[in-house]
Amino acid sequence: MNEIVLSIQKLTKQFGDITVVNNLSLAIPHGEVFGLIGSNGAGKTTTIKMLTTLLKPTSGTAFIAGFDILKHPADVRRSIGYVPQLLSADGSLTGYENLLIFAKLYDIPRSERKKRIDEAFSLMDLTDAKDRFVKNYSGGMIRRLEIAQAVLHKPSVLFLDEPTVGLDPVARQSVWNQIELLKEGGTTIILTTHYMEEADFLCTRIAILNKGILVVEGIPDELKASLKKKNATLDDVFSHYAEGIIETGGTFRDISRTRRTASRLG
Ligand SMILES: Nc1ncnc2c1ncn2[C@@H]1O[C@H](COP(=O)(O)OP(=O)(O)O)[C@@H](O)[C@H]1O
Numbered sequence: 001m002n003e004i005v006l007s008i009q010k011l012t013k014q015f016g017d018i019t020v021v022n023n024l025s026l027a028i029p030h031g032e033v034f035g036l037i038g039s040n041g042a043g044k045t046t047t048i049k050m051l052t053t054l055l056k057p058t059s060g061t062a063f064i065a066g067f068d069i070l071k072h073p074a075d076v077r078r079s080i081g082y083v084p085q086l087l088s089a090d091g092s093l094t095g096y097e098n099l100l101i102f103a104k105l106y107d108i109p110r111s112e113r114k115k116r117i118d119e120a121f122s123l124m125d126l127t128d129a130k131d132r133f134v135k136n137y138s139g140g141m142i143r144r145l146e147i148a149q150a151v152l153h154k155p156s157v158l159f160l161d162e163p164t165v166g167l168d169p170v171a172r173q174s175v176w177n178q179i180e181l182l183k184e185g186g187t188t189i190i191l192t193t194h195y196m197e198e199a200d201f202l203c204t205r206i207a208i209l210n211k212g213i214l215v216v217e218g219i220p221d222e223l224k225a226s227l228k229k230k231n232a233t234l235d236d237v238f239s240h241y242a243e244g245i246i247e248t249g250g251t252f253r254d255i256s257r258t259r260r261t262a263s264r265l266g
């Protein structure tokens, strides 16, 4: 097994009386695309915010590339890239200008900036769009630009919080392709999603969270096989382990069926 780059140790977050992340422990080896899976409110974003040093845990800790998030947050921040759930690119600037801000933020030496920015555009398949205003980008292009921003300093671990939420299938595929390329380049990726097709397509391992508690962890195909049901899907795995009642009502399976019907209709 590869070296562990992310070790989460009894990580817990309480807001008032409510425990949102409950005693979470995980060891994630180098080179994985690790999916944190769960319904809305499961605690995925809170977990990512603690790991990226933006939110202080109530108890427990984590080590990223050997650095303790509590004791060495600056070293952790240098070792990671983060694409938040909400928009992090500036529409009034060009793609190039957005990346230049991040190049400065990450202290990339002036003499290397242009080369690194051009490499990031090329990796995310955005070279032709680099001088356009981001407000004219499609949703998929904006997401890819945000990923380019987050990998400029070549982080060892990249965090993607719901990378394709709200994207149409074509845009989603374009983001998936670029994530695959990053994985081939050796970046360890931690992503959250509530789309099972996404987890199945991208993730080498997944962990299912339900109300802040880790319910199961493993390789998607092995989890499917564990159900002893013919042609089990990751939806089946999710329903089996998480009994995912989404806040809007209905089971996860109902919702994903509705979505599939909706996308067939246009
Ligand atoms: N700052 C906060 N104060 C109080 N409750 C919060 C705060 N942030 C998140 N929560 C609650 O924690 C739970 C988990 O939220 P979150 O981590 O965003 O879930 P997810 O990303 O899986 O949808 C939710 O019930 C949410 O309302």
Ligand SMILES: [Mg+2]
Pocket: 044, 045, 046, 085, 161, 162
């Ligand atoms: Mg979230």
